[in-house]
Amino acid sequence: MAKATAAGLDEAQANGLAEMWEDGEDRLGPASARRLLVAAVDAFAARGYHGTSTRDIADRAGLSPAGVYVHFASKEDLFFRITLLGHERTLHNAVTAVQSVGEAGPARRLHAVIEAQTTWQARHHTTARVVEYDLPCLSPEHYEQVAAIRRKITALVRGILNEGVRAGVFDVPDVDGMTLALLSMVTDVARWYPSNGRQSPEQLGTLYADLALRMAAPHSSDS
Amino acid sequence: MAKATAAGLDEAQANGLAEMWEDGEDRLGPASARRLLVAAVDAFAARGYHGTSTRDIADRAGLSPAGVYVHFASKEDLFFRITLLGHERTLHNAVTAVQSVGEAGPARRLHAVIEAQTTWQARHHTTARVVEYDLPCLSPEHYEQVAAIRRKITALVRGILNEGVRAGVFDVPDVDGMTLALLSMVTDVARWYPSNGRQSPEQLGTLYADLALRMAAPHSSDS
DNA sequence: CACCAGTGTAAGCAAGCGCTTAGCTCGGCG
DNA sequence: CGCCGAGCTAAGCGCTTGCTTACACTGGTG
Incomplete structure (x- = not known):
């Protein structure tokens, strides 16, 4: 060999x-x-x-x-490069997905970003696991660089929710809370995929994106 | 000292x-x-x-x-005892929550279990982090014991969803998929709590339980 | 008293850790 | 050719790892 x-x-x-x-x-x-x-x-x-x-x-x-x-200068340096590159690509994936639906309205945008991120986490679950779950091993300076990218991803999702609420097409009592819940759902895919069920990354993406819309949509039990 | x-x-x-x-x-x-x-x-x-x-x-x-x-016989033994006990208590927490609402119907039961588990993950986030994220460090035999408990928790949630679908009060196209999504949402709390936002475990529990109901509820955009 | 199980420590072993050093090989260039 | 920088390795340094051994102390029981 x-x-x-x-x-x-x-x-x-x-x-x-x-x-x-x-x-x-x-x-x-x-x-x-x-x-x-x-x-x-x-x-x-x-x-x-x-x-x-x-x-x-x-x-x-x-x-x-x-x-x-x-x-590489050190084990941590190697880990940092992986983590940083992984985050940059994840952010790029999200931004691209949102842009690709143009000015299609908050619902389409939310669907696009959740679908893209879920599919990404599933398809690249090996990389995603490294990138998501060992962040405390980074040096404080490196951690901060990565955290900044994470905040951008969070802001992207929160922005879409706020937009939808302002436009009256979403009913979300707690935008920050729901942002957290959505990102948790998506992030956690890297932990278990592909061990539970036999869905393709794309199927999972569609499923989670639909669930996100249900969470945001105005519902009949409003009183 | x-x-x-x-x-x-x-x-x-x-x-x-x-x-x-x-x-x-x-x-x-x-x-x-x-x-x-x-x-x-x-x-x-x-x-x-x-x-x-x-x-x-x-x-x-x-x-x-x-x-x-x-x-303790070894470091792994110590870790196993923590993991096993933690899982047993989590399962007990879920079962108790469901029982406490009696025969109140799937919606109330779903709300109860998601609320209880979310609150639990937030309140015991230190324990939960250990218990959720290092399972691969267990020996295969020990892992299997813990996995059995995890399957019971999954089955509990899935059972409620199926029940609701059968009763016609839930509209869930993919029960297994939504079960996974709900548990992801809940589990992931241990990863970030309490760093994002200043919610109490109880507030977070209510929020996530409400989101779960929105995901399961029949919605207007049915066609 | 003697004895012993339970609880603890000081010392240390073999193995593995991240990382460094000194030196090798090799292609390209004067 | 001689020389250089890049890529790579054999050897190993100082330290930490999980765990063991040999021994000491304690309180309760015969």
Whole structure:
């Protein structure tokens, strides 16, 4: 078995994990750096930040333990790059989804963003798990950078809800609370997918988006 | 400072964490064993299973490193007891909530269970974090025991939804999917509470229970 | 008294940790 | 050719890990 296809990496490729970490040509650096990123995502997702050793990661990437430090300053640096890139792409996914429906009104926008984010979490559940659940392992400065992106995602959803309430097409007593609930629903997909049920990412996206609309819609039991 | 109030334990008590781990008299064993449990919950919640050392735990409980092994066979054993007890109490919380509304109909039952579980996750967010997010650290046998309890909780919620659909008071196209979404919403509270917003556990419980009813209720846009 | 089970500690073992160092190989360029 | 920087490794440093061992103290029971 050649180095480039060392233990675990084939699996990662079958996963669609590798393609998530491909890049225009190589802003991510040489091939080994990209292999390390993919290997690290896989390992972190399986055993968590503290449960993963740098030797684990190096092995999966087909490098010696010291090989990691040719491309990354530290284990935390490697983790940070994954987390930051993952968040940037998640935000981009959300923004793109909202833009793609144009000025179609709050309901369509809400549906689009929830669908896109849910599908994303399911399709990239390995990456999403790393990105969502080990944030406290980041240094305070790095954490803050990532938190800023998270706030943008939250603001995007909250903005759509507020817009809908203002336009009278949503009935949402507690916009902040519902924003939290929606993001929880979506985020949590990364924790369990694909173990419960056999839905495709797209089916799940549609389902959750429909549920979001039900939560926001004016309902008959208004009194 | 006396042993019984070693570093971290005072905080845990102010938390309401300790009271969660009190017991009839002492099915949990001697006082030191209970202190170890509380200390371990606190440490696991803060840094995860792999990020917590047995020396951490012993320190917080005011014991020497070896003191842990007087009461627990291993770090995993300690973690398992926490996880199992936590799950048993969560299940009990859900069942009690449903029973407390008697034969009040699916809507009232759904509201009761979501409210109770959400409130629980918020009030015991430290324990809940340990119990929900490090399950893969359990041995396969222990994991299966805990998974069995989780399936009961899932079945409880799904049962209420099915009941409501049969009775014609709910309109739920995908019962399994909505069950998953509801439990995600509830579970995820442990991840962020209390950092976002200043809601009390009870307020959050009411909010989420109301959202659950909106998701299940027949709605005007039926065609 | 002797004895013992229960509870605790001091010391330390083997293994694993993140990371560094010194040195190798190799392609490109003068 | 000689030289250089990039990529990589073998070896290993200092430290921490989960856990064990050998021993000490205590209160209750014969």
